[in-house]
Amino acid sequence: MSQPAVWFVTGSQHLYGPAVLAQVAEDSQQIAAALSASNSIPMEVVFKPVITDADSVRKLVLDANGDPNCTGLIFWMHTFSPAKMWIGGLSQLHKPALHLHTQFNESLPFATIDMDFMNLNQAAHGDREAGHLHTRIGLKRKVVVGHWGQSKVQEAIGSWGRVALAWNDWQGAKFARFGDNMRMVSVTDGDKVSAEIQLGFTVDGFGVGDLVSEMAAVSPTEVAAKLEEYGDLYDLVPELQIGGARRSSLEDGARQEIAIQGFLDARGYKGFTTTFEDLHGLDQLPGFAAQRLMAKGYGFGAEGDWKTAALLRAFKQMESGLIPGTSFMEDYTYHMVEGEECVLGAHMLEICPTIAMGKPKLEIHPLGIGGKADPIRLVFEARPGPATNTTLIDLGDRFRFMVNSVTAIAPPPMPHLPVARALWEVKPNFADGLACWILGGGAHHTAYSYNVSVEMVEDFAMMCGCDCLVIDEETTRKSFQRRL
DSSP states (O other), X not given: OOSOEEEEEEEOOGGGOHHHXXXXXXXXXXXXXXXXXXXXXXXXXXXXXXXXSHHHHHHHHHHHHHOTTEEEEEEEESSOOOGGGGHHHHTTXXXXXXXXXXXXXXXXXXXTOXXXXXXXXXXXXXXXXXXXXXXXXXXXXXXXXXXXTSHHHHXXXXXXXXXXXXXXXXXXXXXXXXXXOOTTOSTTOOXXXXXXXXXXXXXXXXXXXXXXXXXXXXXXXXXXXXXXXXXXXXXXXXXXXXXXXXXHHHXXXXXXXXXXXXXXHHHTOSEEEOOTTOOTXXXXXXXXXXXXXXXXXXXXXXXXXXXXXXXXXXHHHHTTTSOOOXXXXXXXXXXXXXXXXXXXXXXXXXXXGGGBSSOOEEEEOOOSSSSSXXXXXEEOBBOOEEEEEEEEEEOSSOEEEEEEEEEEOOOOOOTTOOSOEEEEEESSOHHHHHHXXXXXXXXXXXEEESSOOHHHHHHHHHHHTOEEEEXXXXXXXXXXXXXX
């Protein structure tokens, strides 16, 4: 989106006269300007003329639906706005919505308050009228409560705004699959038609030969520029440095990255999948290319996992403008010593370097599956801190989001593990957290993020019309099973 914006929409009516309406508009413009200037909100907040009748609502919604830069609408009832006039328009709204329950003044002027003040500043019940109608017509919306000038309110709006960016990015998005999914695997498969109907993105398959042809067109000049970039960003092992015995493997990895990005960009794709079972014509599994492209914001899923590729792309959008920290992830193995339980997350190769603690190393090692040459890869440890682990699964009759709140910890030395990895503790605890994940049908592939919160995942699931299961510090196995 060239200029993403949220529209600030205020409701009122003609009952109070033109002077009140003029004041409503002035106050609303001030609020919109303050929100737009907030560092917590990652897009412009645009004031829209005050709504006073049904025709205005219908026009507003049609304009919003048709504006590619409109990411969503913020609704606020400064006065009392009879809700029946909103039905015809809101029932057709296809953009994310947030209901801001606020008022212009932060404090009440108790010594001077009169009925004129009361009539002007009556969001306390004007918003309740709106809320009833929103619930009755089934409007999917976020509700934020508090004074618009407070940082916590602006942060809540900004968090929702990031999610709205991701939802809009999904509408009409395309994801490419090089080969099919890993054979005989359930969770990486799914109903792509239902996904396009409900979630808005499409998934297309391509033969690996298409990628091989793209690689053949990469010029030596392009490869040389990539190799120089790699030398600046990463610590290269001697075999991959200039004159190294396996420098050609690095050159092949550069061709893969250039070819995949060129293929995606030329055809308008926002992410991709690969699988180690379909590498015909490639010299090595393109794991390093996946690492590099994830760091640039593309979605990725291993073994043909198109749902995680789309989810990762959405998370990359949500963290726009922040220090990036989101990756494709797989729960790989456990440390089960009592009192020290934690999960070691990794993959064969494809973990995004935006989660790295320190400068990644660029190495080359054998890979026991795929039957190809030893692949290059970035090796690093993920930084400690609070994070989330989220999956999107297809249950046949519906899609489901599941999110687990985790705490990444600094890992001990693992000198013989030649892949990028993260180590985290599960909330509420190891046994209950993992039991709930399995009971809910959670996948082994996830989007792992330091920036995307549990609340953001819940908001995203709501925009998508999906259920969302949360596993956090407040979860018990019994309450989770009741929810199921």
